[in-house]
Amino acid sequence: MTHGDGQRTTHSSRRAFLRATGAAGAIGLAGLSTSAAAQTTTLNVLTWEEFDAPEFREPIEEKLDVRLDITKSTSSAKMFSSWNAGQYEQYDIAVPNNNYVPKMMDADLLAPVDTDVMTHWDSMYDTFREFANTQFGDGDNVYGVPIRFGWYGYGYDTREVPEHEPSYKILFEDGYVDADLDGGIIMYDNHFKTMGATALYLGYDDAFEGQRVELTEDQLQEVKQTLIDQKPRLQGYIAADPTYIQEFRQGNFLVGHSGRNEIVEMWAEGDDWLNEYISPANGAQLGKVGFSPSVNPETSEHLTEDENELYGALEPERLEDFIPFKAVENEEAWIEAWEDVKTA
16 A cells, blocks of 8 residues: 555554554544554544544544544445455554444454553443443454444424324324324434334344344344335435435424434534434444544533533433344345335
């Protein structure tokens, strides 16, 4: 690999840099073999769009004396596909959702994280440090570092949709609220997020209790059929957070399956007409930048009162019933069912 100055870089020099600075823990879930130019160290990061915001990127570059080369992705599935196809050699750090870290571990694509240089390791919520040691570990090493988290639920336009008992029923059942929602609902264009939410709606909570999410064949078929039956109510499927926000503001849908960060971003920018139900049972998302709480509650000391209200620290007890994203058992069957839903 070469940089703009034409001088060839080496994986070993980048690995040494990450090992010495703990940069993998600073901005990523997965620290991989790396790269440093002769004069300026460049770290290649595969991550989400928000990570390229100057107010986030520039302080890291200044503190670590590096240049961050950000490649943006819209889903963990796409990150894994490109990574597994050989592009891991192009990147130093990846920031997928936590359920994809075990997949990368199984594919032997990750290098261990040196927790000795992780000065904030012990400051994390116990829940997320436990995730790192179990979901990201093999008994000897850990291969990822949680950085942020959030919940999935749904948002709705309170100008058109009346207040109601919060439930995923609103996404699937006609008449749950006194509003015409046909063609007014959006879901994620992502098999895990949308099928996972549907499984929780159907009461398949037990499927999320093991190390992997595991639906029986009958349950998987019921999830698929429920999503097919839902399609007349849909405006469509959305992948990127900015698209969700833009279309919500334009009134293109009334109820949207969403992560907490999209809703908080709209609150912070003055969309006070929006309301959302967020439950620990709806699943967890890691690695979102901006408008999501940090796994380190000490960050609340650097936030204003209003910012803490939106995305500051919370009582650890609220995490006790947290259902985290997990790798899926027999994911190929999920993907096949998802494709059947989208083409139905």
